[in-house]
Amino acid sequence: MQEKLKCAIYTRVSTDNQVEVEFNSCESQKEKILSFIKSQENMEIFKVYPDPGFTGANTYWPALTEMLHDIKQNKINVVISYKIDRLTRSPKDFYQLIELFEKYSVDFISVTERFDTSTPSGRLLRNIMLTFSQFEKELASERTKDKMIQ
Secondary structure (H helix, E strand, O other): OOOOEEEEEEEEEOOHHHHHOHHHOHHHHHHHHHHHHHOOOOEEEEEEEEEEOOOOOOOOOHHHHHHHHHHHOOOOOEEEEOOHHHOOOOHHHHHHHHHHHHHOOOEEEEOOOOEEOOOHHHHHHHHHHHHHHHHHHHHHHHHHHHHHHO
């Protein structure tokens, strides 16, 4: 019998308001990820890492820091997130995370965007989605600046 992959569930919402909104909450993200894991025969949950109320502008979040420590201890095989932008919206930060994942042979799965970095097509889709996440971040920043001017 093949050993099951140890999965880290990572969830994040960027504002305190989103923490309370049911469909955006870390709990809602976790439930969707749990459903995905249950559909896979070769996966088991290692730990859930929630970061409620932290902006996507940087990667200095307590649960993410703890997860990265566990990755460096070789406790995790796969990181699963609701969407790629739950990890970060910054391509630079994301590529640094992916380099660390690759160094420790950890794959990344986004359950809503349906890609898996253990395949070439999954890595291509990851790069495309990350570009759109950066674009979305920049648009949100422009909208905020426009509202401040008004």
